[in-house]
Amino acid sequence: MGRLAGKVAIATGAAGGLGLAGVRAMAAQGAHVVMMDVSSAVRERARELAAEGFEVVPYTGDVSVEEDVAGVVELAQRSYGRLDVLWNNAALLSPEWMLQDTDVLHVSRDHLMRTLEVNVGGVFLGSKHAVPVMAASGGGSIINTSSVQAAGGDLTLVSYGTSKAAIEHLTRSVATSYGHLGIRCNAVVPGLIAPPSSPAAAERPHRLEDIAPARLIRDSQMLDLPGDQADVANTVVFLASDESKFITGQLIRVDGGVTGHLPTLADRRRLAGAAPTPLKAGLG
Numbered sequence: 001m002g003r004l005a006g007k008v009a010i011a012t013g014a015a016g017g018l019g020l021a022g023v024r025a026m027a028a029q030g031a032h033v034v035m036m037d038v039s040s041a042v043r044e045r046a047r048e049l050a051a052e053g054f055e056v057v058p059y060t061g062d063v064s065v066e067e068d069v070a071g072v073v074e075l076a077q078r079s080y081g082r083l084d085v086l087w088n089n090a091a092l093l094s095p096e097w098m099l100q101d102t103d104v105l106h107v108s109r110d111h112l113m114r115t116l117e118v119n120v121g122g123v124f125l126g127s128k129h130a131v132p133v134m135a136a137s138g139g140g141s142i143i144n145t146s147s148v149q150a151a152g153g154d155l156t157l158v159s160y161g162t163s164k165a166a167i168e169h170l171t172r173s174v175a176t177s178y179g180h181l182g183i184r185c186n187a188v189v190p191g192l193i194a195p196p197s198s199p200a201a202a203e204r205p206h207r208l209e210d211i212a213p214a215r216l217i218r219d220s221q222m223l224d225l226p227g228d229q230a231d232v233a234n235t236v237v238f239l240a241s242d243e244s245k246f247i248t249g250q251l252i253r254v255d256g257g258v259t260g261h262l263p264t265l266a267d268r269r270r271l272a273g274a275a276p277t278p279l280k281a282g283l284g
């Protein structure tokens with residue numbers, strides 16, 4: 001018997017990356033998974049997983065569009081009669097998008113608003129539509145994907161960091177409001193997780209792990225090993241399962257220790273070519 005046998009899950013951002021790895025891990029533990037992504041590639045990925053014997057259903061939709069989110073919850077109910085797990089994982093994260101996301105003076109309002117609409121709006125709408133359905137069958141587990149970028153200020157990625165900080169608040173808010181209905185809500189907080197190398201990845205003009213803030217995160221790890229998709233997927237399986245039945249309102253950091261030590265503003269300033277903060281007279 002798998003650790004998620006009999007459970008019905010929805011995973012968003014499921015066409016690739018961490019989402020796809022997490023879907024595979026949940027399905028391997030016996031979950032029935034509805035895979036949602038704005039990219040129609042989710043259909044092909046679902047066909048591949050189904051061919052391997054996993055119980056998955058694809059759904060093409062945008063997490064920032066309420067009818068799409070209502071539709072995926074409806075599909076889970078129609079296909080499997082219940083909903084136990086919602087993994088709100090979709091986010092705008094292409095290297096091209098992230099390179100435009102610098103600081104308040106240089107980021108457009110449109111960029112900020114679209115980032116919030118997808119990253120935060122998707123978590124909000126997912127929770128809104130999943131909670132009543134989960135409550136009807138005695139509870140469930142909502143898992144949100146945050147990021148180490150939520151943990152502090154930075155000289156860049158202002159929209160992304162703001163969105164992930166909001167997700168962490170939403171996580172605690174949903175946990176607080178619906179715990180009495182048996183609904184748990186936690187966030188998985190990845191550090192830098194590079195996708196497995198592939199010929200297609202090697203040909204991309206920009207790779208996430210090559211963007212300077214990502215390199216700094218890698219250099220700030222306590223552990224001298226790369227984070228991989230299984231590290232996040234294993235945590236998602238744990239939070240989806242009854243093994244975590246007494247855990248709610250928590251941020252589970254899967255980051256090699258990046259957020260466990262003092263900040264690295266000096267590194268950030270060096271990277272931006274800015275002068276270090278002068279020490280106050282008397283301290284130096």
Ligand SMILES: NC(=O)c1ccc[n+]([C@@H]2O[C@H](COP(=O)([O-])OP(=O)(O)OC[C@H]3O[C@@H](n4cnc5c(N)ncnc54)[C@H](O)[C@@H]3O)[C@@H](O)[C@H]2O)c1
Pocket residue numbers: 012013014015016017018019036037038039061062063064089090091092093094118145146147148189190191192193194208
């Ligand atoms: N990879 C990392 O190092 C890392 C680190 C910290 C946090 N994260 C978080 O992990 C999650 C997954 O990241 P990833 O690295 O797998 O990225 P990814 O770009 O490979 O996957 C994101 C998926 O979300 C989908 N998506 C984007 N907008 C959507 C929308 N409006 N509606 C539905 N789907 C949409 C994309 O099509 C894509 O398949 C994100 O929340 C990201 O912020 C990733």
